[in-house]
Amino acid sequence: MDILFERRFELLWPTLTEIRLILKHVLRALNVKKDEVDAAGLVTTEYLTNLIRHNQGSEHQILLRISQPSSDSYILTFIDELAPYNLFKNNNSSWKIDSGKLVEGGMGVELIRYYFKDADYITKNGKNFFSFPLEQIDRRPTIIYVDDDVTQLALMSAYLNDKFQVIACESIESGWQAILTADASILLLDHKLKNGTCEPLLEKLNKSNLKSQLSVVMLTGDDSDEVIHKINRLGVDDYLIKPIKKNKLLQSIERVTHRFAYLSYQTTFESAPSKIHLQDEKTAHIFGSISLGNGGDFFMPINDECSAFILGDMMGHGLQALKESFAIKGFISGFLATGLPYQKMLVALNNAIYKQQLCKSSLVTLVIFFLKNNKIYWLNAGHPPPVVLRKTGEICQLKGTGPLLGLAQDHSYTLYEAALDNVEHILLYTDGWTENRFTDKDEICELTKIIPLDKHAHAEFANTLWENSQVTLSKEIDDASLIVIN
Structure with a gap:
């Protein structure tokens, strides 16, 4: 049996996010179908959540292995040397997959068996092996074809269906x-x-960081210099003049896809700690993209007293957004070294973006947050304001948002404040944390659905909230980050 991927991790809450991200990239690269990638993400989340909970406070490691027993299947295995915890025997919950209810710690066996009936847990030679097979493999690359002519959609699909998965779209x-x-x-x-x-559609694509993932081929019936020049300016990789023969189309697709013949996935980013102790005996629990440092979300502690930090969000996600965030963080670090107030730093950053000295191809939102004398203070440039959970159970999003950086020169940002009397938890997050789960809905109303109902210790509350907020891997269209302060 060939081992295709193997890596050891610390058994900590941030590891859950990292492993989910690896599965999203590696399984898709291995041509596992999207639905099964999503199922693997759900089952992995449930299994690791139980494992972390039952070994809280202990330093342990877990090994993720992806192996290939045959040409048309893979096996995903988690290996540990902990005291055996057989989820299939220890979970006696009556929870059912079709109940529509979220039950902490009670979904394990039913969820796993629903998606992977052949999942197994064995203990051998002092090691525990939890594994399940992945069999929904389709090695054909995926093509998106956009044409509002139904006849042409059917014809092109017939041309390509042997070698490609074709998604036919009748509108942009x-x-x-x-x-x-x-x-x-x-x-x-x-x-x-x-x-x-x-x-x-191409203009929208070019403004995002998704262009780097796609080879673009244009079909046109007009071979005039004006049209061809316009097409080339839009950044297509190749164009074909209609009518198009099947062999010419396949040759074009093969030619442009050679540019993306191999993309390696790495997690060699600068990670943030999983928690930071703040003033007033409070702790910031850190989750998501900022805990891995692998995308456009970024986190920066900005004083020695650990009472202040910056949470930022670059437009888009992935490597391009990560590169843009480096420029922003470099500017902030340089300015903070001068010792000038945070408000002046934000004015200077706003002016640099306004003059297009930074972020020429992206946008950024950020919030500067700090604690002092049982109050929270924040400067906000287009970012979601903090959410507080009061001891009475009330959830409230505070008022205080300034304009996006770079919209106007010399803008002076307002310093907002709120007392912490009767406040149990403070939430700060990037847009992706809510947008991956829902859009065009009342944010606070939706948050109430994932807030842990039972009384928890502060760390357990933060971990459970992050767990409850996870979505299927294919719905993660943006970097998502969460900071829980309590």
């Missing part, structure tokens, strides 16, 4: 949704549509 709107969710490697576009062209 459905094409954009497919780009966000389908994990495709090729975008095939018909230039001329009945109500315009596909140029708005």
